[in-house]
Amino acid sequence: MHVNLVDQYVRGTSTIHRLDTRVKVTATLLLILSVSLMPAGKWVAFAFLWAITLVLTAAAGIPIGSVLRRSLIALPFALAALTLLVTVPGPPLLELPRVGWTVSEPGLVRFASILLKSWLSVQIAIILAATTHLTDLLWALNSLHVPRLLIAIISFMYRYLFVLAGEGFRMARARQARSAAPAGSQSTGGNLAWRARVTGWMVGQLFLRSYERSERVYQAMAARGYRGQIRRLDPPPLSPRDLMLGALPVTAYAVILAAANWC
Amino acid sequence: MLKNVSHHTIDVTGLNFSYPDGHQALQSVSLYVSPGEKVALVGPNGAGKSTLMLHLNGILRPSAGLVRVGGLQVTEHNLGKIRAWVGLVFQDPDDQLFSPTVFDDVAFGPLHMRLGAEEVRQRVRSALAAVHMSEYPERLSHHLSMGEKKRIAIATVLAMDPLILVLDEPTAGLDPRSRRSLIRLLAELPQTMLVASHDMHLVAELFHRMVIMDKGQIVADGVTESIMDDTDLLEAHGLESPCH
Amino acid sequence: MIGSILSALPLHIPDGFLTAPVALIGWLFVLLLIGWALRQTREQLGERQVPLMGILAAFIFAAQMLNFPVAGGTSGHMLGGALSAIVLGPWAAVLIMTCVVAVQALLFQDGGLLVLGWNILNMGVLTAFTGYFVYQGARKMLGNTRRAILIAGFVGGWLSVMVGAIATAVELAVSRTSPLGVALPAMAAVHSLIGIGEGLITAAALAFIAQTRPDLLRFSARPPATRSAGWVWGGLLIALVVTLFSPWASPSPDGLERVAEDQGFLAKGLDPLYQILPDYTVPLVKSEAGATILAGVVGVLLVFGIAYGVAWLRRARPSSS
Numbered sequence: 001m002h003v004n005l006v007d008q009y010v011r012g013t014s015t016i017h018r019l020d021t022r023v024k025v026t027a028t029l030l031l032i033l034s035v036s037l038m039p040a041g042k043w044v045a046f047a048f049l050w051a052i053t054l055v056l057t058a059a060a061g062i063p064i065g066s067v068l069r070r071s072l073i074a075l076p077f078a079l080a081a082l083t084l085l086v087t088v089p090g091p092p093l094l095e096l097p098r099v100g101w102t103v104s105e106p107g108l109v110r111f112a113s114i115l116l117k118s119w120l121s122v123q124i125a126i127i128l129a130a131t132t133h134l135t136d137l138l139w140a141l142n143s144l145h146v147p148r149l150l151i152a153i154i155s156f157m158y159r160y161l162f163v164l165a166g167e168g169f170r171m172a173r174a175r176q177a178r179s180a181a182p183a184g185s186q187s188t189g190g191n192l193a194w195r196a197r198v199t200g201w202m203v204g205q206l207f208l209r210s211y212e213r214s215e216r217v218y219q220a221m222a223a224r225g226y227r228g229q230i231r232r233l234d235p236p237p238l239s240p241r242d243l244m245l246g247a248l249p250v251t252a253y254a255v256i257l258a259a260a261n262w263c
Numbered sequence: 264m265l266k267n268v269s270h271h272t273i274d275v276t277g278l279n280f281s282y283p284d285g286h287q288a289l290q291s292v293s294l295y296v297s298p299g300e301k302v303a304l305v306g307p308n309g310a311g312k313s314t315l316m317l318h319l320n321g322i323l324r325p326s327a328g329l330v331r332v333g334g335l336q337v338t339e340h341n342l343g344k345i346r347a348w349v350g351l352v353f354q355d356p357d358d359q360l361f362s363p364t365v366f367d368d369v370a371f372g373p374l375h376m377r378l379g380a381e382e383v384r385q386r387v388r389s390a391l392a393a394v395h396m397s398e399y400p401e402r403l404s405h406h407l408s409m410g411e412k413k414r415i416a417i418a419t420v421l422a423m424d425p426l427i428l429v430l431d432e433p434t435a436g437l438d439p440r441s442r443r444s445l446i447r448l449l450a451e452l453p454q455t456m457l458v459a460s461h462d463m464h465l466v467a468e469l470f471h472r473m474v475i476m477d478k479g480q481i482v483a484d485g486v487t488e489s490i491m492d493d494t495d496l497l498e499a500h501g502l503e504s505p506c507h
Numbered sequence: 508m509i510g511s512i513l514s515a516l517p518l519h520i521p522d523g524f525l526t527a528p529v530a531l532i533g534w535l536f537v538l539l540l541i542g543w544a545l546r547q548t549r550e551q552l553g554e555r556q557v558p559l560m561g562i563l564a565a566f567i568f569a570a571q572m573l574n575f576p577v578a579g580g581t582s583g584h585m586l587g588g589a590l591s592a593i594v595l596g597p598w599a600a601v602l603i604m605t606c607v608v609a610v611q612a613l614l615f616q617d618g619g620l621l622v623l624g625w626n627i628l629n630m631g632v633l634t635a636f637t638g639y640f641v642y643q644g645a646r647k648m649l650g651n652t653r654r655a656i657l658i659a660g661f662v663g664g665w666l667s668v669m670v671g672a673i674a675t676a677v678e679l680a681v682s683r684t685s686p687l688g689v690a691l692p693a694m695a696a697v698h699s700l701i702g703i704g705e706g707l708i709t710a711a712a713l714a715f716i717a718q719t720r721p722d723l724l725r726f727s728a729r730p731p732a733t734r735s736a737g738w739v740w741g742g743l744l745i746a747l748v749v750t751l752f753s754p755w756a757s758p759s760p761d762g763l764e765r766v767a768e769d770q771g772f773l774a775k776g777l778d779p780l781y782q783i784l785p786d787y788t789v790p791l792v793k794s795e796a797g798a799t800i801l802a803g804v805v806g807v808l809l810v811f812g813i814a815y816g817v818a819w820l821r822r823a824r825p826s827s828s
Contacts, residue, residue, distance in 0.1 A: 032621045036527040061592060073616055074521030080679055081524060083689045114684060118523030118619070125522075125616050134614055135363040135403075149545050149557065154606045156561020157568065161610075162405035164562070164569035174612055196704055197303050199575040200711020203585060206573070207594070207712060210566035214559040216358040221558060223320045223351040224423065225343065225375035228554040233380050251270065361558065 010130045016060040017131045017243065020238055021140035023246035028128040034253040038260055046120070052252050053123050062130045071122045080120075084111045086113045122130035134158055142230035143235060152230040156217075164210055171202050266438045270335050271298045271348070271426030271455045273319060278413035280314060288314040290479040291328070297425075301456040303466040303487065307501040312459040315353070315476070316429050319457070333426055344382045347376055348452070350420025354431040356412035363389075365407075365415055366400040372423035390422035391415075394438055394448060410441025414448065427455045434451035463505040473498055518586075518630050518671055519611065524617025525682040526555075533624030533678075540632055541605055547598035560599060564606035567591060571607075575704070585708040589667035590636025593660065593713060594723060597639040604631030630675045634667035638709070641666050656717055657710045663707030665702040672698035757767055 016024070034051060055069050086096075088107035095102055101137075135158070138151045175198065273296040280289040288311045295487075296302050300478060303310050317323040318330050321337045330337045333348050339502050352361045360370040369390050373383040394414040407415065420428065433449065434442045446465060449456070460466055465475055466487060473490055475483040477500045483490055490496065491504050524531075548556050567587040574584050587607070592600035608627045611617035618626040645659035660704040680687035717724055 015536050029620060032522055033527060036522060036525075036530065036621055070616065074523070074619075077519075077521050077524060080690065081684045083685050087686050087689070114523050116523075117790055118521045121522030121619055121621070122616050125612075125620055129614060132820040135367070136611070137613060139547055147542065147684070149547055149549070150541060150602070150605070151600060152557045153561045153564065154610060155363050155367075156361060157564035157606045157610060159361055159404060160562045160565035161355075162564045163357050165572060168573055191744065193707060195575045196707035197711040199585075200708040201715045203570045203590070203708055204712035204715025204719070206570055207563075207566055207590075207716060210562050211559075211720075211723065213358065214555070214562040216353065216355070217361050217558045217562060218555050219317065219322050219359060220351075220353050220359045221371075222322055222554070222733050223346060223349075223353075224372035224419065225346045226371075226554065227375070228556075229375075230557065231374040231377075233374070233383060256582075 009133055010060075010062050010229060012061045014059060014131070014132065016056065016127070019131075019245055021132055021136045022143045022235070022238065023242045024132055025130060025137065025140050025144065027246040027250050028124055030250045031124045031253050034119045034250075034257045035117050035124070036054075037257060038113070042260040043111040043178070045256050046113075046116050048256050049120055049253060052249055052256075053120060056127050056249060057123070062127065062128055067123055067126050067130075070126055071119055073240075074118045074122050075115075078111075078115055081111055081114045084114070091137040095204045139232065139235065141261045142232075148232075149229050160210075160213070163213075164206065167209060168206055169200070171205065175202065272296060272331075273427060273455065273457060274329075274331040274334075275315070275318070276329045276418070278315070278330060279326045280317065280323060282316065288479050289318075291478070292476075292481055294474065294481065294484070296455060296457060299453070299455055300472065301458070301470050303473040304457055304459040305421060305461070305463070305466060305472035305473060305502060306482075310476040310500075311479040312476055313431055314479075316431055316457070317467050319427070319429050320349045321345050322351075332461060342491060343376075347372075347423050348426045350417075350423060350425035350428045352416050352420055352428065352430040352433065354435060356409070356416040359416040359419060360404040360407075360412060361420050363403060364400070365396075365402045365404060368404060368415065368420045369400070371420060375421060386422040386424070391420050391451070392419040394418045408441070409436050410438070410445065413437065413441070413445055417452075421452075425454060427457070428452065430456070430458045432460055432462075434460065434465050435459060463491075463503060467505045475502070477501075516578070518626070518675055519608075519618030520622045520626055520629075520675060520678070522621045524619075524624060524684050525622045525678055527621070529682045530619075530621045530624065531676060533622065533628055535624070537605070537624040537627045537632070540601060541626075544598040544601040544605070548602055551596065551599065560602050561606070563591065563595070563599075564603045564610075567603055567607050568610070575708075583705070584674070585664075585712075586630060586634060586668060586705055588634025588671075589642070589660075589664045589705065590712055592635035592639035592667075593642045593663060593709070594716065597635045600635035600639070601632050604635060625675075625678050629671045629678075633670045633674050637670040638667035639665040653714065653717065656713050660710035660713040661706035663706075665699075665706035668698050668705045669700035670696065672701075717789045 038049070054064065057064055074132065084105045085103045086101040088104050089112055090104035090106035092102045093105045093108060132140075135155060138155055138158075142148055142151050271279075273294065275292055275294045278289050278292040279287070281287045292311070292315060294315075304315070306312055308413070318325060319332060321342045324337070332345050335341050335345060337345050358369050362371060367388060369387045370383050373386045378386065387400060388397070394417050395412065396414050396418060398468060399411070399415065404412070404415070417428075417430075417433075430449075434445055437445060442462075443464075446469060449458070449469060457470060458470070471485050472485065473483075473487045474481055475490065475496070482500060483496055485492075494504055497504055515751050519798055522530075548560060552559055568585055571584050588604045591603050595603070608618065608630050609623060612620055612623050612626065612750070642659045642663035645662055646655055649655035672694040673691065676685070676687060676690035677687040679690045685691075706759060
């Protein structure tokens with residue numbers, strides 16, 4: 001078992017790192033929204049969008065190779081759109097003789113466009129995650145009217161993720177250490193139901209530990225004056241410079257989007 | 264740093280406490296700690312040390328008896344004041360440090376005392392300086408070592424400018440070097456102190472007075488040196504003298 | 508073979524696979540639901556709300572990483588919506604799963620940001636309510652034995668994943684990414700297998716908790732009548748999804764090939780959505796996207812209108828009877 005809890009965050013001092021988080025979050029969402037509004041098949045426009053994304057990635061000092069590798073995460077979901085190839089009516093491009101399916105040209109365009117959109121969106125999301133700590137991100141969301149209680153809950157989750165993942169990891173290792181196999185057998189014993197049941201016990205055990213910890217944490221909060229209100233220092237005011245910097249890529253995307261719709 | 268110097272006492276009389284499941288955790292416990300005094304609280308697991316400590320901060324309320332801190336009875340009405348006066352440091356720093364960053368955690372207490380932004384920042388700075396961790400405000404809590412976590416945990420209550428520190432097992436789980444530097448830190452701090460510990464070397468080194476609890480009762484209360492010499496008493500309550 | 512499909516068809520929808528209007532409707536739903544869930548859990552848990560919800564969200568995250576080997580080098584794990592709903596009630600589970608799914612998207616790009624609303628609905632809201640109500644129903648029928656807990660937990664866990672998968676298929680279909688005739692049977696088939704793992708783990712975890720801390724299961728043992736609002740809201744939510752997909756679900760699934768060949772299916776499939784308001788499409792909005800969003804908004808308003816109506820009726824009844 002592998003605990004994949006590595007933050008995407010890359011330490012840095014680039015302009016994008018230092019940009020006001022509220023601006024960054026808003027810009028990210030607007031960029032992804034523009035990508036999703038792009039009409040299918042406008043390959044030149046897609047290329048421009050990608051170029052801007054690459055410029056942003058480079059400006060943030062994030063290794064482009066790692067972004068590209070990471071951006072493949074959504075690829076398996078392409079299976080869900082695969083049927084578009086054969087279900088969208090249009091001039092046939094390719095016959096699959098044995099099953100009698102026809103790949104149509106508009107079908108291929110739709111399919112490729114969905115994949116491109118997904119791929120671009122992930123890259124944009126990575127830029128945000130790589131230049132912003134989740135803690136900053138969360139409180140920026142507060143300025144965007146995400147409920148304060150929800151943000152407080154998520155920051156608790158983030159804090160205890162590592163504690164509980166560590167506990168889970170140690171439990172899994174203890175299970176592994178006791179999973180003997182008969183000589184010459186690859187199996188570590190038990191059928192599927194039994195293995196799932198052992199995992200279920202571990203989940204139950206982890207639940208109880210988490211539940212009991214939450215009680216102690218509540219006491220520690222109460223001991224420092226917590227009475228149900230979440231208090232935070234107010235964020236500094238938005239600077240016009242940050243607003244303008246954030247508006248740059250958004251405007252560029254919007255222009256490309258408009259051009260793609262009209263040309 | 265200390266206001267109301269004349270009032271930081273702990274005064275517990277005839278305290279009884281039973282948990283909702285009926286288990287009686289404390290039985291007529293009485294304890295007086297005078298201003299500036301540092302007292303060790305020892306006893307086997309389940310003796311009621313942690314339960315007693317939770318009473319000093321109003322997290323648990325007595326089934327019977329009186330708890331007064333700094334001359335004030337612990338009541339719903341006084342809770343805000345009491346919690347600012349009594350800094351309670353839990354045994355597991357992962358319980359105490361519940362915010363993602365060190366700054367957020369140290370600022371939590373002052374923010375909930377409704378102090379102004381500049382005052383909060385100032386308190387965080389001086390609390391971190393007091394535990395020699397001034398470089399740490401931006402760090403993420405889950406990246407800290409055990410020793411660092413223990414220090415930050417103490418800073419989280421120092422930022423509330425407490426009169427009294429109540430610590431549960433401050434040296435548990437520390438390697439020798441972190442333990443040594445934590446003992447030095449505890450010796451530096453001027454507050455009235457009640458410290459629960461299994462670490463008999465720590466008790467012998469730092470505390471002039473010790474209190475032994477067993478099965479929810481105080482069974483001994485006196486000068487550390489003479490109690491440590493009474494091996495029969497120690498053995499009767501599952502404890503060992505540090506000399507052996 | 509099965510293994511590769513299992514790991515290839517997760518429920519986390521990435522950005523790009525749902526159209527912008529569909530994605531935004533998801534956000535609308537989820538924001539209303541989260542607001543309600545925050546209120547409900549605050550009433551239920553008081554000051555403990557924030558630490559308990561936060562730490563249990565971390566628990567679900569950690570529990571999702573506890574893999575167990577299935578076959579052929581693949582492994583199964585738990586989603587957790589059903590388990591948390593059964594133990595803590597559906598609204599607490601909605602909050603917990605919202606946090607888990609949101610952090611997966613923000614930190615690890617597991618699932619898109621624009622489509623996050625639907626991902627939260629599929630994996631958080633629907634799994635929670637399905638798991639909760641199925642468990643409650645099954646316990647009512649089976650009684651209070653250990654066997655009843657196991658069976659109810661298994662069925663609740665299994666169905667929760669199924670409902671999440673079916674909803675995902677519907678969303679893909681409404682976005683015209685995949686015709687329902689293909690997406691529905693495919694998602695349902697794959698997740699009927701994935702759901703087995705969910706069911707087994709949920710049942711085993713419940714049995715463990717019942718054995719060591721039976722007091723924690725008191726929430727699920729409490730008669731649901733005391734929380735009628737939860738029933739109404741949850742019921743409506745499930746009803747909404749069921750009505751969304753039922754027009755397409757009834758024709759006999761004749762296998763992937765035949766449905767895929769039937770190229771008119773998609774257009775036919777979308778018809779029922781527009782039948783809610785038969786003649787607005789032509790004069791008001793020309794584009795399909797506009798029509799979809801309008802239909803969605805009208806649908807949301809309708810459902811919430813009904814919800815308020817039902818809630819009002821339920822409140823009024825005691826005084827009139």
